[in-house]
Amino acid sequence: MNINATLIGQAVAFFIFVLFCMKFVWPPVITALQERQKKIADGLDAASRAARDLELAHEKVGQQLREAKTQAAEIIEQAKKRGNQIVDEAREQARLEADRVKAQAQAEIEQELNSVKDALRAQVGSLAVSGAEKILSASIDQNAHAELVSKLAAEI
């Protein structure tokens, strides 16, 4: 219980321990703590930034999807239109072709008919003349009645 030099020894030990703590213990630990604090803060920051990015990406995807849909609908619409157009065109062409073919056929038929008619007319004329000739035989003058026969032939 005596007060003696122990207190000096204690004070010296105290200062040495405090200095050691101040130089070698406190700085590394507190640096590590601060670094970790910063790391965690950065991590949280990055996480919130990533979340925001994700949201933006979602939004963008939705927008692009909508655009793509509209585009697709447009393309389909165009294709339909084009298809209809092609069908219409083809139909028109076919109709024209048919008309043309029909007209040609008619013209040919007409021509044929005319030539047949001409041939027939000539033959009928000659047949009638030869028939009448046979019937009337020599009594009838061929030259005198030629005018009458050709008149007859023209009436056919």
Next chain:
Amino acid sequence: MAEQTASGYIQHHLQNLTFGKLPTGDWGFAHTAEQAKEMGFWAFHVDTLGWSVVLGLVFVLVFRMAAKRATSGQPGGLQNFVEVLIEFVDGSVKDTFHGRNPLIAPLALTIFVWIFLMNLMDLIPVDFLPLLAATITGDPHLSFRVVPTTDPNATLGMALSVFALIIFYSIKVKGIGGFIGELTLHPFGSKNVLVQALLIPVNFLLEFVTLIAKPISLALRLFGNMYAGELIFILIAVMFGSGLLWLSGLGVVLNWAWAVFHILIITLQAFIFMMLTIVYLSMAHEDNH
């Protein structure tokens, strides 16, 4: 110990192992309380110094080990423990001390952990280490106290160190004039020079007592608490020596109860010493007079 009287047992437990100048003129260990007293100021309590240095080394080495491996990544068990303590101390310092001084926080940490460890020695049963020391040295009457904070020299040594820091920072921050002014021109001030001159002694008396009271109260609070706590442990230990079964049984219960309560006390006293140190140094840094 059975042949000893209760008072002899108690006195034996309150005697430090003192190293100093013997009456013969040689340096050596005191064998009786009277011898130790006669050694005067230039004597050392080897047990107090030894245990406090050992515990201080435990503190710095364990914390240094943790500090060396300190990483800002995932902390291990020891680092976690050290970080909890350091954050706790750092928080206490930041709450109270608003200046910038790199000494305060490590100082507070050292005080807290060191005093806690020294107080913790109180929880070791009172006879264990003294008996061990007596067996090792072969001297059955060897005085050996294992709780440094029950020695007023230890607490006073630390309190005076804190006091020296208070004076140092008071002068460093406020200048020698500011420090003297703080001691003499406060709390009573006057615009009249003559009245002020008359008030200076009054002020000085008040402020000086306030200043001196800081280390004294710091030292005696810790010492008183730990000394009383140890004394109660010793008194309970006397019960074991009574030879009466029921008294020994009661002693076991009381010892356990007191030890549990003492855990609170030793932590609280370490915390109070730390907190008051921070507050006193914070006051030393404040220049508001």
